[in-house]
Amino acid sequence: MDSITQALLGATVQASMLGRWQGRKALLYGAILGTLPDLDVVIDYGDAVADMTYHRGFSHSLFVLSLLAVALTWLARRIRPNPNYTGMRLFFALWLVLITHVLLDAFTSYGTQLFWPLTPSPAAWSSVFIIDPLYSVPLLLAVLAGTIFGLQGRSVRGPAFALIVSSLYLGFTLAGKQMAERQVETAMASNGIENARIFTTPTPFNSLLWRAIVVDGDVYYETLVSWFDETPPQLVRIQRGERLAAHLTESPQHTRLQWFTGGVLRYDEIDGQILVTDLRLGMTGFHPFRFALAERNGDDWQLITHVERLPAERGDMDRLKQIWQRIWQQEPGLPLAEWAADLNAR
Numbered sequence: 001m002d003s004i005t006q007a008l009l010g011a012t013v014q015a016s017m018l019g020r021w022q023g024r025k026a027l028l029y030g031a032i033l034g035t036l037p038d039l040d041v042v043i044d045y046g047d048a049v050a051d052m053t054y055h056r057g058f059s060h061s062l063f064v065l066s067l068l069a070v071a072l073t074w075l076a077r078r079i080r081p082n083p084n085y086t087g088m089r090l091f092f093a094l095w096l097v098l099i100t101h102v103l104l105d106a107f108t109s110y111g112t113q114l115f116w117p118l119t120p121s122p123a124a125w126s127s128v129f130i131i132d133p134l135y136s137v138p139l140l141l142a143v144l145a146g147t148i149f150g151l152q153g154r155s156v157r158g159p160a161f162a163l164i165v166s167s168l169y170l171g172f173t174l175a176g177k178q179m180a181e182r183q184v185e186t187a188m189a190s191n192g193i194e195n196a197r198i199f200t201t202p203t204p205f206n207s208l209l210w211r212a213i214v215v216d217g218d219v220y221y222e223t224l225v226s227w228f229d230e231t232p233p234q235l236v237r238i239q240r241g242e243r244l245a246a247h248l249t250e251s252p253q254h255t256r257l258q259w260f261t262g263g264v265l266r267y268d269e270i271d272g273q274i275l276v277t278d279l280r281l282g283m284t285g286f287h288p289f290r291f292a293l294a295e296r297n298g299d300d301w302q303l304i305t306h307v308e309r310l311p312a313e314r315g316d317m318d319r320l321k322q323i324w325q326r327i328w329q330q331e332p333g334l335p336l337a338e339w340a341a342d343l344n345a346r
Contacts, residue, residue: 001104001105001107001108001128001130001131001132001135002130002131003035003038004136005104005131005132005135005136005139006034006035006038006101006104007031007032007034007035008031008034008136008139008140008143009034009100009101009104009139009166010030010031010032010033010034010035010097010100010101011026011027011028011030011031011034011139011143011146011159012030012139012142012143012159012162012163013030013034013093013096013097013100013159013163014026014027014029014030014033014034014093014094014097015027015030015142015143015146015151015156015159016156016159016160016163017089017092017093017096018085018089018090018093019146019151019156019159020151020152020156021082021084021085022082022151023150023151023152024146024147024150024151026146026151027143027146027147027151030097031143033072033094033097033098034097034098034100034101035101036059036098036101037056037059037060037065037098037101037102037105038059038101039059040054040055040056040057040058040059040060041055047253047306047307047308048291048307048308048309049253049256049257049291049307050253050256051309052260052289052309053111053256053257053259053260056102056105056110056111056112056113056122057113057116058113058116058117060101060102060105060112060113060114060116061102061113061114061115061116061117062099062102062114062115063115063116063117064116065095065098065099065102066095066099068098069091069094069095069098070091072094073087073090073091073094076090076094077090102114104128106123106124106125107125107126107127107128107170107173108124108125108126108128108129108130109124109126109130109201109280109281110122110124110130110280110281111123111124111260111261112124119259121259121262122260124262124280125174125177126177126199126200126201126202126280127170127173127174127176127177127202127207128170128173128202128207129201129202129203129204129205129206129207131204131205132202132205132206132207133205134169134206134207135166135169135170138162138165138166138169139162139163139166141162142158142159142161142162142163143159145158146158146159169207172207173202173207176202176207176208176210176227177200177210179210179225179227180200180210180212180225181198181200181212183225183229183232183233184198184200184212184214184223184225184233184235185198186232187223187232187233187234187235188214188235190232191235193214193216193221193235196214196215196216196221197214197215197216197262197263197264198212198213198214199212199213199214199215199262199264199279199280200212200213200225201280203224203283203323203326204283204315204320204323206324206327208226208227208228208327209224209225209226209323209326209327210224210225210226211223211224211283211284212224212225212233213264213279213280214235215240215263215264217240217242218239218240218241218242218243219237219238219239219240220238220240220266220279221235221236221237221238222235222236222238222284222336222340223235223236223336224326224333224334224336226326226327226328226330227327228327228328228330229330230330231330234333236336236337236340237337238336238337238340240265240266240267241266241267241268241269242267243267244267244268244269244274245265245267247274247294247301248274248276248293248294248303250303251293251294251303253291253293253307254276254293257276257278257291261278261279261280264278264279264280265277265278265279266279266343268343268344270344272295272296273292273294273295273296273304274292274293274294274295274301275290275291275292275293275310276290276291276292276293277289277290277343278290282312282315283315283319283323283339284334284336284339284340285315285339285340285341285342285343286312286313286314286315286319286339286342287312287343288312288314289309289312290309290310290312290343291307291308291309291310292304292307292308292310293307319339322334
């Protein structure tokens with residue numbers, strides 16, 4: 001999630017656990033600690049693919065953060081002990097601030113390596129867009145109330161209530177994801193599509209309209225599913241260019257991307273280069289992670305050793321308005337094939 005939401009979450013968790021003793025300072029301490037795992041973004045891992053796929057690695061590991069919580073608890077008890085609460089309560093508070101950060105990240109589509117240094121596929125439960133006001137607002141209200149009125153007496157219950165509301169909202173997003181996947185499976189069956197990979201994710205800034213990608217060999221299908229749809233979704237067939245992946249078998253960056261994304265990738269040949277796009281993130285036609293991994297050398301392809309991330313547009317307000325209208329109106333459908341074709345124009 002975005003850094004502001006993570007800071008709000010950390011502040012709310014620490015206020016719930018230690019607010020009656022630390023007062024407003026609990027909000028500050030929790031906000032700082034709640035953003036700590038994301039400081040790995042300052043590390044240069046070598047190239048753009050490495051920066052993408054090693055982010056949310058060691059700094060988001062449940063193992064590493066549990067050890068960090070132990071170390072911080074020991075340090076706090078040694079330097080500035082507080083007799084009003086136990087070391088175990090302090091540890092549990094710090095541990096929750098850190099762990100809730102990475103668990104919330106796992107609800108997004110990016111990919112979080114919860115079990116680093118083990119290497120299972122990164123957790124990407126993809127039920128929440130990276131910025132979702134409906135999740136953040138209860139936390140913001142709790143932090144504002146705690147800052148203005150303090151965290152004494154009954155007011156300390158505010159952060160706990162906000163956490164309950166935000167957690168229930170996460171449950172709602174998981175229900176939405178299941179709804180979308182059921183609708184997509186029905187559409188796949190009616191189109192005779194079997195043994196294909198389904199990836200679903202919310203559209204920008206909401207959890208009512210879902211974007212689904214069905215990866216089926218050299219093609220993929222995209223569709224949108226809303227809670228308010230009355231008929232099954234229409235699958236839009238788009239070329240994926242998988243044949244180009246044969247030229248990338250020796251590319252360590254391509255291998256890393258396949259592992260990190262679960263293979264939800266698109267390949268394009270543009271201006272003598274093979275461009276690889278992570279389809280999971282962003283919106284159709286606007287994807288923030290795109291890389292040139294090989295370039296033509298006569299009749300052959302030569303791998304690019306130092307890979308850079310290509311510039312990406314963030315979309316525009318007109319399309320965002322169309323997406324918002326699609327939540328409530330299934331027809332006319334959005335021009336997903338046209339939007340996807342925009343990738344070839346950039």
